[in-house]
Amino acid sequence: MSPRHKPVRFVLNNDLCELDRLAQMLDMIKKKWRLTDKLIIQLNLVLDELFTNIVSYGYAEGAKGQITFIMDFEDDELRVTIHDSGKPFDPTIPESPALDIPxxxxxxxxxxxxxxxxxxxxxxxxxxxxxxxxxxxxxx
Amino acid sequence: MDIVKTEQRGVIILAPDGRLDSNSAPSLEQEIGTIGFGSDGHHLLLDLSKVEYISSAGLRVVLKTVKERQSASKSFAVSNMQDHVREVFEISGFDSYVTIFPDTAAALASFE
Structure with a gap:
C-alpha cells in the first residue's frame, strides 16, 4: 500500500460562523485532490447540516466545544469522519420529513x-x- | 450577508449575495421581516441569482415566508435559481410549495 495522499484533519469551534471556514477547507481539499465543484458543494451541504445540528443542539448554552473532521479518499469514494463531545445524538434515527403534506x-x-x-x-x-x-x- | 433591495413595478426584489446557510439565514429572515404584506404592502420576489449554496436553514426562511404571505393578499415568489439551489429545493419537495420563476421578468409579469 502506498498512499499518495494524507488524510486531511481540521477542527471547528461550536460556532455557526465557522461555516465559512468549513467552506474554505472544502475549497482547499477540492484543489488538492482535484474534485469537482458539484461533489464539493454536495459534501459541503452534508457537513454543514451535521455541523449546524451539533452546534445548535449538542452543547449547553454557552458551553464551548470542538468538532473534528477527518477526510480521506480511496478509489472512487470520499470518506469523512466527524466527531464531537456533545450530547448523544444519532442522526441515523430521525425520520425523513414528510415532503408531501400540506x-x-x-x-x-x-x-x-x-x-x-x-x-x-x-x-x-x-x-x-x-x-x-x-x-x-x-x-x- | 449582503442583500440588495430594489423595487420594480410595485414589487420588492430582494437579492441576497453569497451562501445561504445557518450563519447567514437570520439576516435574510430579518430583512424579509421589514417588508410589510398587509393591504398597503408589496409583492415580494426573492432573486437567488447570486446564491450558489443553500442549506436547510435557507429553505426554512423561504418556507416561513411562504406561510406568512400565503394568507395575505400580497404574493411571494422565488426566481433565478442556480443548479445546486434548484436541486436542493426539489429534493426537499419545496418546489411544490414555492412559486418559482426562471427569471425576474417572468416573475414580475406574474404579479400583475
Missing amino acids: LGDKHVGGLGIFLARQYSDTFDYRREGNRNIVTLTKKF
Whole structure:
C-alpha cells in the first residue's frame, strides 16, 4: 500500500460562523485532490447540516466545544469522519420529513439531517465514550 | 450577508449575495421581516441569482415566508435559481410549495 495522499484533519469551534471556514477547507481539499465543484458543494451541504445540528443542539448554552473532521479518499469514494463531545445524538434515527403534506402542517425539523443523508452514499453513527462519531462516504 | 433591495413595478426584489446557510439565514429572515404584506404592502420576489449554496436553514426562511404571505393578499415568489439551489429545493419537495420563476421578468409579469 502506498498512499499518495494524507488524510486531511481540521477542527471547528461550536460556532455557526465557522461555516465559512468549513467552506474554505472544502475549497482547499477540492484543489488538492482535484474534485469537482458539484461533489464539493454536495459534501459541503452534508457537513454543514451535521455541523449546524451539533452546534445548535449538542452543547449547553454557552458551553464551548470542538468538532473534528477527518477526510480521506480511496478509489472512487470520499470518506469523512466527524466527531464531537456533545450530547448523544444519532442522526441515523430521525425520520425523513414528510415532503408531501400540506404546507401548514409541514414540520421541517428533520430537514437538515434528511438532506445530509440524501447526499451521502453511506451514513453511520456510533457513540464512543463521550463522543458522537459519524462516518459517511460519498462516491465521486 | 449582503442583500440588495430594489423595487420594480410595485414589487420588492430582494437579492441576497453569497451562501445561504445557518450563519447567514437570520439576516435574510430579518430583512424579509421589514417588508410589510398587509393591504398597503408589496409583492415580494426573492432573486437567488447570486446564491450558489443553500442549506436547510435557507429553505426554512423561504418556507416561513411562504406561510406568512400565503394568507395575505400580497404574493411571494422565488426566481433565478442556480443548479445546486434548484436541486436542493426539489429534493426537499419545496418546489411544490414555492412559486418559482426562471427569471425576474417572468416573475414580475406574474404579479400583475
